[in-house]
Amino acid sequence: MSLAIDVHGLNKSFGDKHVVQDVELKLEEGRICGFLGPNGSGKTTTLRMLCGLLTPDSGEGQCLGFDLIGEAAAIKRRTGYMTQKFSLYEDLTIEENLQFTARVYGLDRRRERVDQALERLGLAQRRKQLAGALSGGWKQRLALATTTLHEPKLLLLDEPTAGVDPKARRGFWDEIHALSAQGLTVLVSTHYMDEAERCHEIAYISYGKLIARGTAEEVVARSHLVTLRGEGAGVDRLAKEIGARPGVEMAAPFGAALHVSGQDREALEAAIAPWRREPYRWTPVEPTLEDVFIHLMNRSEDNFQ
Secondary structure, three states, X not given: OOEEEEEEEEEEEEOOEEEEEEEEEEEEOOOEEEEEOOOOOOHHHHHHHHOOOOOOOEEEEEEOOEEOOOOHHHHHHOEEEEOOOOOOOOOOEHHHHHHHHHHHOOOOOHHHHHHHHHHHOOOHXXXXXXXXXXXXXXXXXXXXXXHOOOOOOEXXXXXXXXXXXXXXXXXXXXXXXXXXXXXXXXXXEOOOHHHHOOOOEEEXXXXXXXXXXXXXXXXXXXXXXXXXXXXXXXXXXXXXXXXXXXXXXXXXXXXXXXXXEEOOHHHHHHHHHXXXXXXXXXXXXXXXXXXXXXXXXXOOOOOOO
């Protein structure tokens, strides 16, 4: 398949802070890629370089077949970029925001396009409502409608569902998969592990460096992480004590249970040995993507320190 994104060696600094370091990213057309990483890791900066809003200090490649640096204007016209913060006009109605966006892009059949967008995202009954009066979930739908109004080939979403309730998030992701099925390529940054698992593949960036890439299952397998699940009355209260023992990289309560993880199984077994008795029970389990996320964070060096 053709590559919608094919870039390598991307670097960007702000003053003495090297925010993005030699990032290489390839993404096939029609795929959804989750872009993960702790706050301040360079996700937003990378997204802005890919859509032509920022010029890399160095690096090269193509987006949608256009040169990342020399043809940035062509990339912008064919890309939809949804920012973290709601950035539409709150004193305009839903319909007026869409009409304004259609004029900015110089689209033909504006009324038809706006009506179709309103229907597709369930906004038709609210078309006269002021954008500033919408809840988080409805603002998110409006932002997605304006971002896709010009029928982009690449969609970049920067933590689009932060602060949105689970039902609205699920509806949002159903729409993303519907768009992907029509050939739209999506790169979405998120901190929600359930959202990452809904992506075709994920890319993990930590403090400017891309350090993991593949499907969720592949990233978990390559971590070589071992996780033991402890159950029994009060086991979750042992997190701090067990987490301080040699070989334990993390000990995190999961409800009333406790997940203890590390890469050395023998060291883990030794760490929990004092609690290998009633009322505690320990079983090996598959590490979750969240376990791997924290594992990768713990092994990364903050480039702002």
